[in-house]
Amino acid sequence: MKKTLLTTAILASFAAPAFAEVAIDRTDDIEQIKIIGTKTDSRATAGSSAVIDEEQMRIEVPSDINQLMKTIPGVYVREEDGQGLRPNIGIRAATAGRVSKVTLLEDGVMVAPAPYSNPAAYYFPTTFRMSSIEVLKGAPLLRYGPQTTGGVLNLVTTPVPEQFGGQVLTEFGENSSRDIHAHVGGTKGQWGFLLETVQRSSDGFKDIDRSSRDAGFDIEDYVAKLKWTGDRQSLLAKVQYSEEISNETYLGLTDSDFEKDENRRYGLSEIDQMDNSHKGYSLNYAFEASDNLTLNILGYYNDFARNWFKLDGGNAYVNAANNGDEDALAILHGAMDETGLNYKNNNRAYESKGIEANAQFTLANHTLELGARDHSDEMDRFQPVSVYDQVNGSLVFQNTVMPTGSNNRLEGADALSVWLTDEWRVSDALMVNVALRYEDVESYRYQFADTARSELDSARSNDSSEWLPGASFTYDVNDNWQVLAGVHKGFSPLGGGAKENQEPETSTNYEAGVRYNQGALFVEAVGFYSDFNDTTQQCSIANPCDNGAESGNYVLGESVVRGLEFQASNTFEAGSFLIPVDVTYTYTKGEISEDNLNNLDGDELADIPQNTFSMRVALDNQNGWINYIVAKYADEMCVSTGCNRTDSQFDRTESVFVTDFVSRYEMNNNMAVYFKVENLFDQQQIVARSPHGARPNKPQTASFGVEYTF
Incomplete structure (x- = not known):
């Protein structure tokens, strides 16, 4: 998409940190751009929302984003590697595969590798360095995008300290795991800085047949922030770099092998490995033009490169073995030789960049925002295939096949987004929020017939635009009771594989509920209903579409997602304990x-558990010692649409109930120690069958940590 100079002028005339309900204390906290704010704020928004605050993050010391998401209503998780390296998170009607249907942000900046053309989150920010997590649902999410059906997930990073200081956290655990999180920074006069790193390593919890190679990972993550604060204005520069090497695979297990040893890995996956690196840059400027007008501008650039070298087509052996093919099982076990095994270099480079602009101003009882974003992203796929034979249980290299067609292609998108929101205080009891968003997306794909890319194999493009209106309100019935409701149009871009006449996924989404708040007691119940005109799946090897496609899009047709979210919290006293x-x-x-041609009315959608539940209970002696139990349950899920019409166990995952335990003791004002056991009762189930076979959650794992603050 070619933008005119007029577009650039519009963007430059406003200025935008990434959010509408930006919880910024004027210009002092632009490095922590929040869409909600505090947990208290989340319980008063004109849309259902949740905040995992700094206290919960500090006590749980989470390294796996999946486990945090399980404590938020309306959020669904499909685990994959058991360690949270490649999360699959869905919100309400937005399916879980690679977080591709959720708007994923870090401090307000889109961090999916290519949010419009290839939104699958093969890169996910390191949970260890986050200070809080926010989830926003309902009509207010129209302020963000591009995914506007289910919700927004914003990861809030460590802030620049007001005084010089820092923290070093070191954790050691089973499977030779080691985690370090360290940061130092401070503010003096107009200048502030933060330097931060996370270092993670583990041997993993799986054992590879006939191999001394571990199934673990090594991760390095670095962040630097520099902030300047002047008279009614501020500027923040943020730089991030991370790299990961993980011996991860797409190859799962047959059900019979899973039953014998959930943590086994076939020798065919011995040489599988993910190698990636991510660079992120952002520059955020805020100007308080007057008491009623704030202008912001945010520029960002993300670069992500990955090569996941792994067995291609392993699902054929697993599926055949599950259906009784003894030869396929023998090949998986290394007891039978096999020729022509393809190990693909899933080598891709992503680029994402843009500029956001926003003006927030107050007019009487209205708080209005007007903004725009000019964005472009691209994915470059060049994937050679290495051919191996399995001989006497060992892998023997044969040759390399250079890529053409779908393994040698460019995909990209250019997008212009514009939004207008109004928070209208109608009366002391009634707050009305209205929003209007416009998305204009042009995408393309070029497949090449030769490695020099001098000859096209095929090409396709798509141009779509949508107006997305929404409205919501809260009404305070009295000091304790509040009602809320909203409706909005949702949108999901098709991605770089879209053909010319394809229409993007759209939906009409409703929610309504009640809240009760009295002292420490809070109760909320929200019903939601999403009506899709054309439910669309994004196809990938990790998440094949229902028609078996591993790239492009697949349209399921009309669908409905409805449900009920409930949450309650209270604090009880027992002697000196809270x-x-x-x-x-x-x-x-x-x-x-x-x-329709492919599905029947009543076919259940994939990756949506019917029931999920969590309970967090703490025992706090109010003298530095706190014990913490987190219990999480999720029903089985369909692997593909329509599993309710079959009796096959291979069409479903299994329900799973996991309990985690943390005991933390504050030794003094500067030092704390903690002991943590994940999956306390060692309950492992088939939590996923994609990609390529049965996959377990993490087994019982103990760790010990020390936190020093200065």
């Missing part, structure tokens, strides 16, 4: 709503 309790529950029903 006992905070938090409970969440979600019921969801997602199904095809009209017969």
Whole structure:
């Protein structure tokens, strides 16, 4: 898409940190751009929302984003590697595969590798360095995008300290795991800085047949921030770099082998390895033009490169073995030789860049925002295939096949987004929020017939635009009761594989609920309903579409997702102990709503558990010692649409119930120690069958940590 100079002028005339309900204390905290703010703020928004605050992050010391997401109502997780390296997170009607249907942000900046053309989150920010996590659902999410059906997930990083200081956290655990999180920074006069790193390593919890190679990972992550604050204005520069090497595979297990040893890995996957690096740059300027007008501008650039070298087509052996093919099982076990095994260099480079502009101003009882974003992203796929034979249980290299066609292609998108929001205080009791968003997306794909890219194999493009209106309100019935409701149009871009006449996924989304708040007691129940005109799947090897496609898009047809979210929290007292309790529950029903060529009315959608539940209970002696239990349950899920019409166990995952335990002791004002056991009762189930076979959650794992603050 070629933008005119007029577009650039529009963007430059405003200025935008990434959010509408930006929880910024004027210009002092632009490095922590929040969409909600505090946990208290989340319980008053005109849309259901949740905040995992700094206290919960500090106590749980989470390294796996999946485990945090399980404590938020309306959020679904499909685990894959058991360690949270490649999360699959869905929100309400937005499916879980690679977080591709959720708007993923870090401090307000889109961090999916290519949010419009290839949104699958093969890169996910390191959870260890986050200070809080925010999830926003309902009509207010129209302020963000591009994914505007289910929700927004914003990861809030460590802030620049007001005084010089820092922290070093070191954790050691089973499987030779080691985690270090260290940061130092401070503010003097107009200048502030932060230097931060996370270093993670583990041997993993799986054992590879006939191999001394571990199934673990090594991760390095570095962040630097420099902030200047002047008279009514501020500027923040942020630089991030990370790299990961993980011996991860797409190859799972047959059900019979899973039953014998959940943590086994076949020797065919011995040489599989992910190697990636990510660079992120952003520059954020804020100007308080007057008491009623704030202008912001945010420029960003992300570069992500990855090569996941792994067995291609392993699902054929697993599926055949599950259906009784003894030869396929023998090949998986290394007991039978096999020729022509393809190991693909899933080598891709991503680039994402843009500029956002926003003006926030107050007019009488209205707080309005007007902004725009000019964005472009691209994915370059060049994937040679190495051919191996399995001989006497060992892999023997044969030759390399250079890529053509779908393994040698460029995909990209250019997008212009414009938004207008109004938070209208109608009365002391009634708050109305209205939003209007416009998305104009042009995407393309070029497949090449030769490695020099001098000859095209095929080409396709798509141009789509949508107006997305929404409205919501909260009404305070009295000091304790509040009602909320909203409706908005949702949108999901098709991606770089879209053909000319394809229409993007759109939906009409409703929610309504009640809140009760009295002292420490909070209760919320929200019903939601999403009606899709054309439910669309993004196809990949990790998440094949229902038609078997591993690239492009697949349209399921009309569908409906409806459900109920419930959460409650209270703090009880028992002598000198405080006992905070938090409970969440979600019921969801997602199904095809009209017969079509591929599906029937009533076919259940994939990756949506009908029931999820969590409970967090703490025992705090108010003298530095706190014990913390987190219990999480999720129903089985369909692997593909329509599993409710079959009796095959291979069409479903298994329900899973996991309990984690943390005991933390504050030795003094500067030092704390903690002991943590994940999956306390060692409950492992088949939590995923994609990609390529049965996959377990993490087994019982103990770790010990020391936190020193200065």
